[in-house]
Amino acid sequence: MVYTIIERTGQSNPHVVMATTITAFAMSSVLTGITFFTLGAFKLGSLVSFFPRHILIGCVGGVGFFLFVTGIEVSARLDGNLEYNLETAHALFQKDTVALWTIPLALSISLLLILRINRAPFVVPGFFILVAVVFYIVVAAVTRFNVPLARENGWIFAAPQAGVPFYNFYSYYGKQR
Numbered sequence: 710m711v712y713t714i715i716e717r718t719g720q721s722n723p724h725v726v727m728a729t730t731i732t733a734f735a736m737s738s739v740l741t742g743i744t745f746f747t748l749g750a751f752k753l754g755s756l757v758s759f760f761p762r763h764i765l766i767g768c769v770g771g772v773g774f775f776l777f778v779t780g781i782e783v784s785a786r787l788d789g790n791l792e793y794n795l796e797t798a799h800a801l802f803q804k805d806t807v808a809l810w811t812i813p814l815a816l817s818i819s820l821l822l823i824l825r826i827n828r829a830p831f832v833v834p835g836f837f838i839l840v841a842v843v844f845y846i847v848v849a850a851v852t853r854f855n856v857p858l859a860r861e862n863g864w865i866f867a868a869p870q871a872g873v874p875f876y877n878f879y880s881y882y883g884k885q886r
Contacts, residue, residue, distance in 0.1 A: 710734075728882050784810040786863045809863050816840060 714729050748754055757765070778791050785806050791797060800806060820836055848859055859865045869877075 731881055780813065781810050784813050805862065 711730050718725050782791050
C-alpha cells in the first residue's frame, strides 16, 4: 500500500506520503470493523465458508509470519526490511542484540505453554503485567542499569521529546511543517 502511495504522490513531499499512508491505514481499519460488525449484526458469519479453507489458513499464516519478522526487526533494532543474508544473521547474533530478541521469543513461547495449561481470561493480561513489573524490578535492582541506559540499549522505546503533547501523533495526518 505504501509503495502505491509513494508512486502516486511522489517522494518529493514525505509529509504527504506519511499523512496519506496513516489515513489509508486508519480508513482500512475502520472499514474492516464496519464490515465485520455488519456481517455479525445480520448473522452472516457463515459467508466465510465460501472462501476455501487453505486460502484463509494461508492469509492467517502470512500475517503471523509478518508479525514474527516485524517483532524480530523491532526487538533487534534492525533498520528497514529484514533481509535474509549473512549480514543480517551477523547483526542478529551480536553480543548486544541476542538478548533483545531471544528474551521476547522465550517469553512468547512461555505464554503459549502457560495458555495450554490455563485458559483463564486474566492469564494473558496478568502475564504482561508481570513481565513489566519484573522488568522494572530488574532495572531498579541492577546498579549499573537504569531507565535511560535501558532506553539507549534498546530495551525501552525512545522517550518522546520534552514539551511535545501526547496527541502530537495526530499532527501527522496532514499538518504542514
